[in-house]
Amino acid sequence: MSEAAPPIDVAIAGATGVVGQRFIEGLQSHPYFRLVAVAASDRSAGQTYGEAVNWQLDSGLPPDVAGMTVLPVADLVGHEARVVFSALPSKVAGPAETDLADAGKAVLSNASSHRMDRYVPLLIPEVNPEHLSLALQQPGDGFIVANANCSSIGLTLAVAPLEQEFGIAEMHVFTGQALSGAGYPGVSALDIVDNVIPYIEGEEEKLRTEPAKMLGSAFRPADIEVRVTTTRVNVTDGHLIAAHIMLQEGADLDQIHRALEDFRGLSDVQNLPSAPERPVHVHYEANRPQPRLDRDAEGGMAVSVGRIRQAGKLGRRAVDLVALIHNTKRGAAGQSILNAELAFRRGLFYRP
Amino acid sequence: MSEAAPPIDVAIAGATGVVGQRFIEGLQSHPYFRLVAVAASDRSAGQTYGEAVNWQLDSGLPPDVAGMTVLPVADLVGHEARVVFSALPSKVAGPAETDLADAGKAVLSNASSHRMDRYVPLLIPEVNPEHLSLALQQPGDGFIVANANCSSIGLTLAVAPLEQEFGIAEMHVFTGQALSGAGYPGVSALDIVDNVIPYIEGEEEKLRTEPAKMLGSAFRPADIEVRVTTTRVNVTDGHLIAAHIMLQEGADLDQIHRALEDFRGLSDVQNLPSAPERPVHVHYEANRPQPRLDRDAEGGMAVSVGRIRQAGKLGRRAVDLVALIHNTKRGAAGQSILNAELAFRRGLFYRP
Amino acid sequence: MSEAAPPIDVAIAGATGVVGQRFIEGLQSHPYFRLVAVAASDRSAGQTYGEAVNWQLDSGLPPDVAGMTVLPVADLVGHEARVVFSALPSKVAGPAETDLADAGKAVLSNASSHRMDRYVPLLIPEVNPEHLSLALQQPGDGFIVANANCSSIGLTLAVAPLEQEFGIAEMHVFTGQALSGAGYPGVSALDIVDNVIPYIEGEEEKLRTEPAKMLGSAFRPADIEVRVTTTRVNVTDGHLIAAHIMLQEGADLDQIHRALEDFRGLSDVQNLPSAPERPVHVHYEANRPQPRLDRDAEGGMAVSVGRIRQAGKLGRRAVDLVALIHNTKRGAAGQSILNAELAFRRGLFYRP
C-alpha cells in the first residue's frame, strides 16, 4: 500500500469532550484520513458540532467541523466511514465499540473497556508494533485497537528502552496528573486551588496492568512488579510521572542515558505522520521535565525524561527518573491517531 | 521542675522569614516561654519588627512584637535570653548556632546545619524523646536541639508506629511540597502556575538520612533503605508525602490501622502545650488527606495519613500510604517549640 | 424580649451546598437559635446529612448535624421550626419560600427570588435596620427577610458611610469574584487555571439594583447611577470590588477616612452575636485589601476597604476605593444569621 492511497473516511465517537476535541485537532489536514462524521451522546445529537461543543483548545475550532451535524453514536454502525476514533466514556464504550467492530469498522479506541481483551492490541508503535497483528485475529472485517491510559503510555515510553536493554524487575510509580485527564467539567476549581487530591479512581489499577501488557509479548505480559500512587495536581495538561526502577541487569548512568537517547522505533514507524523524531527527550538540567515547558515537545507526541539518577545501596540496578507526557495528545488522541497511521501503512484498513 | 516555674525568656533568630513568623505565632501567650528578643539579618537589624517584616499569616502580627527592635543575630550571644529558636537560613546557621551554644544558650534549631551532628538530637517528642538526653553531652551549659526537615518530620511521624510494631525494611517516598517550604519570596509565580517543578535542592538527601536517625537509637540510625523523589506543587502550605513501605514483618490492614490509630507518645509528651491529642490522624475516605483540608489538623501539629493499602504480590509486608504535614507548623516552628517544651519539662533549661 | 428568652428552633433549606454549610458553621452553639432540621433537594432527602454532603470547610462537620436525616424542602412547611434559613437555588427558592412564609415561617433568605419584592426587606442591620419593619406588613405570621447578593452586600457596607455623610450620585463598579460564589461544583478548574472569566450571569443586574434598595428608604431606592462589570477570578473565597464613586457633596480624604472608620450602626445592632465590632475595616497600605489576607476579618463579618484615593479633575467629589467581602460569610450565610438576630431581638419571632 503506497502513500498515494486515497485518504480513508473516518468518524469520531465522543467528539465533544476534551479528547474528542484533540482528535479533531489532530485530524486536520491529515494525509491519510478525512473526517466525515462526528458523533456524541444523545444530548448533543442533532445539533451542529459548533453548537454542541464547549471548545477549549488554543487552536480554534475548524469551521468545516463546526458546521457538521452531530450524529448519535449508534448511527455510526451503518455509516460509510471505515475507521472510528473512539473517545467514548468508559461506561458506554464497551458495547458501543463492540457493535462498531461487529459492523466492520476499525475502531481506534481511547477508552479503557477493551484494553485488556486478549485479542485487542494495546499499541504504541515505537514500543510494540508487532502487537498490531493481533487485531487480525478478531472475527470479521472490523476490529478494535486500543491505546492505554495516558499515564501508562507515558511510563511505558519512558521505560521501554530500559526494559529492552536491561530488563525491568520492579517499579514504584508516583504521578501528579493534570486536570484534563478528568474530562470537562471534571475537577471543580474549589477542589484543586491550593490543593492536591491524592486519589484518582481506577488509575492505579491501570498502571499496574497496562504497561506490563505493552512491554510483554502478544499474550504474555512482562513480569514486572509495580506499585503505584496517583494524584491530581493543579495543572491543565501534562502528567508528571516519577518512577523508581529496579533493573534486572545493572547499568551505568551513561548506558542508561544512551539507551534513552537512542530509542527510536522501527523505520516504518518513524516515518508515520504523527510520529515524533525522538519519542523520548532526555533532559539533563535538574529541574526538568516540567508540565508547562515540556508537554508540547514535538507537538505533544514526545515524552520528556529527566532527573535520571542512581541511588541507594542497590547500586547499578536502581534507577530513578521523572517522565512527562501530554495526556490528551500522546496520552490519548495523538496516540490513537498514530496507531491508526501504523494500521493504515500496514494495510489493515484495506478490505478485500 | 513544676508547671509553676516562671516562664523562660526566649529569642528568635531569623525572625522575619516564613518560619520566623510561625515562631512568633506559636509563642504568643505561651505558658512556658516569654519572647523577649527578635533577631535577623543585618539588613533588617535596627528597624522595628513591624517595619522589617512582610507579615503573611492570617493571624495578625501581634502589636507588642511589631514594636520590638530587630537585633543583629550576633547580639543574641550576649543577650539574657536563655533559649534561642533558630529559623536561620542554612548557610549562616552553622557557625551562628555554634556561637550561641558556646555562649550558653539552648538553641532549638530548624536549620539543617547541625542535624546530623553526633550529639545533636534530631527530636520528635512522640517518636524519640530519649534522644533529648544527647544534648547534655554537648560541652558547657549551652546546647543545640534540632528538628528535622519538614518532609522528614511528616514521614517519620506517619511511619513511626509501623517501625515500632513491625519494623521497616525499605521505603519509596514521593513528595508534592508546598511553596512556603521555599521561604519568601521563594518560588516565582511564573514558575509554578499550571506547573509542577520536579526538583527541590538538597531535599532528597535529607529524606534519605533524617528519618533513619530519628527512628534509630541514639548513635545508630535505623537500617532502612530509602529512595526518594521530591517535587514542588502549587500549594501554599502542606506537604503531601506518598510512601511505599516494605515492612520487616507482615501485618494485616487492621493491624496497621490500629498501630496508626493508637500511636500517642509518652504521657509527659502528651501533656505538652503544643502536643496534639493524636499525633497521627487516620483517614478512611479514598481522597484524603488533602493539603487544604487537613494541614491545620490540631492546629497544624497532627499529621494526617490516608490511602492505606496493601498491594502487589508481596502481600502483608507491602504497605502504601499518603501522609500530609503542615510544613511550617509541625514541619518547622511548631516542632521546635514542642521540642523546647519537652526540654523545659525535663529540666534542661535549668542552670545550676 | 430579653436575652434570656429560650432559643428558637430553626431549620436550613438548601443545607448541603456551599452556603448551606456556612449556615451550619454559623449556627453552631448559637445563643439564640437551635438547629433542629436540615432540608435539601429530593436527591439528598432521606440520607443522613453526613452522607449527603460533600463538606468543604476547614472547620469540620459537626457530628450532631452529620447524623441528622435530610428532609425534603417541602417537609419544612409543616415542621415545628419557627425560622427557616434558605440557601435554596434561585430557580426553586421563589415558590418554596412563599409556601414557607404562608405556613407561618419566618424565612431568612439568601436567594435572589424575593429580593426586590416590595414588602421584603433587603437587610443589612448596620445600614438599614428600619427596613426590617416591612416584614410585618407581609400577611400572616410568616414573612420573608432577604439578604442581598454577596457583592451587593460588600459594596453597600463599604459605601454606606459615604452615602450617609456626603451622598452618592454615581458609581462605577468592577469585581473580581471568588469561585465559591458559583456554588459547588461550580466553576471547572479547566476554565479558571491561568485565566479570568469576564462574565457572571445575572450578577451585574443585581449590583445595579440591590445597593440602591438598601441605601434608600423603605419604598424608595436611592438615586444612584451604577455601571458594573463583574468577573470571576481564581480565588476560593472573597470578592474584590473596586468602586469609582462620585459624591453629591465634596469631601476631603480625611473626612472620608473618618466616615468609614467611625461607621458602626445602632447600638442594638452592635451587640448582636454575629455583628463585627467594626463593620468596615480601613486599610492604609497600598496593597490591601487582599482576599486571602482579609476575607476572614472579624470572622468574615467585616468588610475591608483600602486604596482610598481622590483623583481626576473632578476633585473632592471623586473617590476611588477597593473593598473586600467574604462572599459566603458576610456575603451570604453570615448576613442571613445577623438579620435573624436582629429580628429575634426586635421580637419578630414572637407569636402572640
Next chain:
Amino acid sequence: MSEAAPPIDVAIAGATGVVGQRFIEGLQSHPYFRLVAVAASDRSAGQTYGEAVNWQLDSGLPPDVAGMTVLPVADLVGHEARVVFSALPSKVAGPAETDLADAGKAVLSNASSHRMDRYVPLLIPEVNPEHLSLALQQPGDGFIVANANCSSIGLTLAVAPLEQEFGIAEMHVFTGQALSGAGYPGVSALDIVDNVIPYIEGEEEKLRTEPAKMLGSAFRPADIEVRVTTTRVNVTDGHLIAAHIMLQEGADLDQIHRALEDFRGLSDVQNLPSAPERPVHVHYEANRPQPRLDRDAEGGMAVSVGRIRQAGKLGRRAVDLVALIHNTKRGAAGQSILNAELAFRRGLFYRP
C-alpha cells in the same frame, strides 16, 4: 526604500528578562532585522546568553542566540548595530537610552522613562502613525521611539475606533493584569495563590496619561477624563481591561460593533510583517475575551474585545466593554518590533 533593502543590524538591551526573551522570539528570521548583539546588566555580561538567561518561553531558545556573548549595555554605544530594542528596567533606561540616541542609534524602547518626552513618539502604527515623524525632530541621527505600557496599548487599541468615530469624553478603567507584567522572578507565588493584589506600583498613572497622548495629535493629548484601578491576578500572560466609556456623541450598538470590526490602520501599516490582519477582534459570546483563550490571537498581536454593552440612563453615549491584550507580545516586545517595522518602511533607519 524597497522591501528588498538589506536587513538592518539590531541589538537588544535588557535581553535576559521576560520582555527581552520576547524580543528574541519576535526577531527570529525577521525579514527586515538581523539580531547581532544582546546586552544586559553587568551581572550577566561576559557570559553566553544561554548561561545568563532563565529561558521561559514555550518556543525554545534559538541555538545561535544561546551562543552569543552578553555585552554590557554601555558597549552598545559604540556598536555597529543601527537599531537597539530596549527592554531595560525603567530605573536604568533613562540615561542609557539617551546615550544610545546621542551615539546615533535608533532606540525602540519598551521602558517608561522617555514616554512622555515631547519629541518621543508613543507609537501604535494602527492608531497614530503620524506621530512617528516626531522622531525626526530629535537632534542628530539617533532617536528614541517608545511604546506605551502594556495596559495602555491594550486600552488604546480597543477604544481608538470609538475615539475616531464618536469621540471619548470619559473612561473608567479596571484591570486584572498578568504576572509576566511584573518581570521575573516578579511576583512570589505565595502572594498570588488564591488571591488578587489590588495594586500595581505606577500603573494607574500610566493609564491616565499614555492613552491620551496616543489618541491625541502630536503635541496635544486627547481630552479624556480617565479614572483607573489596576490589580494583579493569577494569570501568566494576558491583561484583562474593563472600560466604562462615555462617548462625546451617541452611537447604537451596531455602529459601535461596526467601528471596532472595521478598524484596520493605513495600508502601509497593514502590510508590516508583525501587523495583525485585524488589530481588534470582536467577540459576541458573553464570556469572552479570556486571557488563556484569547491572548495569542494573531500571534499575540491582536487585541480582543467583548462584552460590548450599553447601560444606564445615559443611553447611547455610555458604552461598556472588556479588552484583552497579550502583555509581553502586543503589549511590549511585539509592539516595539512593529514600531521598528514602520520606521524601517518609512526610511527612518536610512542614514544619508
